[in-house]
Amino acid sequence: MKSKKYFHEHRLFIKGVSLVCFMLFVFTAVPSLQAAVEVSADITPRSFPIDRAAAFNITVTGVRSFQPDMPDVEGLQFHQRGKSSQVEIINGAYSSSVILTYLVQAE
Numbered sequence: 001m002k003s004k005k006y007f008h009e010h011r012l013f014i015k016g017v018s019l020v021c022f023m024l025f026v027f028t029a030v031p032s033l034q035a036a037v038e039v040s041a042d043i044t045p046r047s048f049p050i051d052r053a054a055a056f057n058i059t060v061t062g063v064r065s066f067q068p069d070m071p072d073v074e075g076l077q078f079h080q081r082g083k084s085s086q087v088e089i090i091n092g093a094y095s096s097s098v099i100l101t102y103l104v105q106a107e
Helices: 004-029
Strands: 038-044 053-061 076-090 093-106
Touching: none
Parallel strands: none
Antiparallel strands: 038 053, 053 093, 076 093
């Protein structure tokens, strides 16, 4: 079992690697990455202690639905907390987006 000190010292590294891995996974999980599809993600707060959690939001525009399989990231747990979708039709122009919210915690 790894100590709390280990996670405290390596939390930024773990978070950075996990976000890169997750974004790579998101880009490969979207069935058709056409020019109209955009993916963005943010985590709040950017730095957090091991006894707290952070909100990780993924926004995918240009799709009607999206559900990624979360990758296994050593030292982190992802818990889905919400999913919302939005559709807009303005003057005949159609746009849609999906926002997924995850809770990120150190194991």
